Amino acid sequence: MLGLCAAIVKLCASSMPTNVNAEAAWNYHEVTKHSYTNVRTNPHFLDFANQPLPFKIYPALEPSRMPTEVRQTGVAALSAIAGSVPAQTNAAPDLEAVAQLLYLSAGITRQRKYSAGQIYFRAAACTGALYEVELYLVCRELANLQAGVYHFAPAEFGLRRLRAGDYRSVLVEATGGEPAIAHAPLTIVCTCTYWRNAWKYQARTYRHFGWDNGTMLANLLAVATALGLPAKVVCGFADATVNRLLDVDSQREVAFSLVAVGHDSGFSAQTAPPAQTTPRTLAEISPLAFETVPLSRDEVDYPLMREMHAASSLGSAEEVAAWRGRTRLGSTEMPNLPPPAGSVVPLQPLSDAEMPRDPIEQVILRRGSSRRFARTPISLAQLSTLLDRATRGVPADFLDPMGTQLNHLYLIVHAVEGLDSGAYVFHRDRGVLECLKQGNFRDQAGYLGLEQQLPADAAVDIFFLADLRPIFDRLGNRGYRAVQLEAGILGGKLYLAAYAQRLGATGLTFYDDDVTRFFSPHAEGKSAIFLVAVGHRVKRQSQS
Numbered sequence: 001m002l003g004l005c006a007a008i009v010k011l012c013a014s015s016m017p018t019n020v021n022a023e024a025a026w027n028y029h030e031v032t033k034h035s036y037t038n039v040r041t042n043p044h045f046l047d048f049a050n051q052p053l054p055f056k057i058y059p060a061l062e063p064s065r066m067p068t069e070v071r072q073t074g075v076a077a078l079s080a081i082a083g084s085v086p087a088q089t090n091a092a093p094d095l096e097a098v099a100q101l102l103y104l105s106a107g108i109t110r111q112r113k114y115s116a117g118q119i120y121f122r123a124a125a126c127t128g129a130l131y132e133v134e135l136y137l138v139c140r141e142l143a144n145l146q147a148g149v150y151h152f153a154p155a156e157f158g159l160r161r162l163r164a165g166d167y168r169s170v171l172v173e174a175t176g177g178e179p180a181i182a183h184a185p186l187t188i189v190c191t192c193t194y195w196r197n198a199w200k201y202q203a204r205t206y207r208h209f210g211w212d213n214g215t216m217l218a219n220l221l222a223v224a225t226a227l228g229l230p231a232k233v234v235c236g237f238a239d240a241t242v243n244r245l246l247d248v249d250s251q252r253e254v255a256f257s258l259v260a261v262g263h264d265s266g267f268s269a270q271t272a273p274p275a276q277t278t279p280r281t282l283a284e285i286s287p288l289a290f291e292t293v294p295l296s297r298d299e300v301d302y303p304l305m306r307e308m309h310a311a312s313s314l315g316s317a318e319e320v321a322a323w324r325g326r327t328r329l330g331s332t333e334m335p336n337l338p339p340p341a342g343s344v345v346p347l348q349p350l351s352d353a354e355m356p357r358d359p360i361e362q363v364i365l366r367r368g369s370s371r372r373f374a375r376t377p378i379s380l381a382q383l384s385t386l387l388d389r390a391t392r393g394v395p396a397d398f399l400d401p402m403g404t405q406l407n408h409l410y411l412i413v414h415a416v417e418g419l420d421s422g423a424y425v426f427h428r429d430r431g432v433l434e435c436l437k438q439g440n441f442r443d444q445a446g447y448l449g450l451e452q453q454l455p456a457d458a459a460v461d462i463f464f465l466a467d468l469r470p471i472f473d474r475l476g477n478r479g480y481r482a483v484q485l486e487a488g489i490l491g492g493k494l495y496l497a498a499y500a501q502r503l504g505a506t507g508l509t510f511y512d513d514d515v516t517r518f519f520s521p522h523a524e525g526k527s528a529i530f531l532v533a534v535g536h537r538v539k540r541q542s543q544s
């Protein structure tokens, strides 16, 4: 009898989806931590002769150019980042809106020469300016754009059509019937390419996937809102199906997130009769085998990342639907911060009438990571507006109900008028900052931000910390993708909120365990996920 039970347990374990067992995510997180010692003992160096191309190029496919004129929405950036269009609003983008969405999230907005060549800076911040996130469109026929699967080519500002026809039903199948995807005229698929970022950051790149995809999504969501389009981030999908639809080599490039754009209440790709030519299942999707230009002479493989990706992959529509069923977080399952025990300072955000009204497109084009901060103070109203506007909720399948947040924000305040210097934790639900300790922590902040000057000089450093245990309990290994992606989105919103107020900002990396230690005992058990520094930037001579 005992033997039979053991056999059944073994059978169940072997058929249990790997996503549920979060050992892989814990292991990946632990192994990729930065510490004072491992940063110094890592022999890695940048081989500029083998630097990967920043673009994916299909030499056999001619891109069709998109309109380059930036349509002025006139919507204030601080409104666009804080709000979203109700999910059921009927709206579909036309080609001009598609161009606007792509340009302001992943387009080339600036370029600069340097000793080894040219850097093409993009609309959203990205670690190392290496731009490992590619965008694809899966759409029905839109005004001035035929139904198809397209790759966005930022260098030409064009679209390469990979498949002709309406393939949305494949995404509906892959997402287990996710309603936003089922009703969306357009879904943007974001993929990440390992080597393009791992050339510099090695195995830590899998974290960067979430960060860099997230900053891009902050822009994309804000622009969609400004254009009157509902948009929703979807992390739950059968990986192999989406990868096959795009025909990416999943050893090198993998789908990371989807964004449903627009809504058509009269149509559901799920219930629509399939067109004769449209496949619905993995086996029916034909390979394309388009040639792409190699990224560099050699590629170094970091198997740990592929293992992490495989362990967080979902295998079938049923598994995806079950995963999504677990994303609805209750207060007991996703514990909030304990009530404040120390002194608190209420936020004083600017109202709609008082806030700067610079439109979202202007703010995105103005944004660029600050390379130096002046040690001059920002106001409490500016800091409050940043925090308030950036944390009003992200429409995402893993943040249910809307307004759920996986990351907690911890601050080191150096120079904010009306706020004592010190360490704080942000209670979003109460709109207050709780002081954890007072003092001048500029040196410690510089150290925590990987011994860089930027976090020491900023007016405030905003750290994201998450309790990974309840996240992994609910979302499995895929919770690791979700927590990094959420951090990137919130970080991207903080960037935009800073630039909307004519402040500067930069993402930064950090010494993981030292960050947790600094904010402990309050942060005990949490993991450091992300860091953004904000302040007055010292402009370069050529910068306006």
Ligand SMILES: Cc1cc2nc3c(=O)[nH]c(=O)nc-3n(C[C@H](O)[C@H](O)[C@H](O)COP(=O)(O)O)c2cc1C
Binding pocket: 121, 122, 123, 124, 125, 126, 127, 128, 129, 211, 212, 215, 367, 368, 369, 370, 450, 452, 454, 506, 507, 508, 509
């Ligand atoms: C998550 C994240 C982490 C970053 N970390 C650092 C950092 O540690 N040091 C730094 O100088 N810049 C850092 N940056 C800034 C990038 O280098 C910058 O975004 C990139 O060069 C592109 O330039 P841009 O933001 O001006 O468009 C980071 C950016 C992001 C999004």
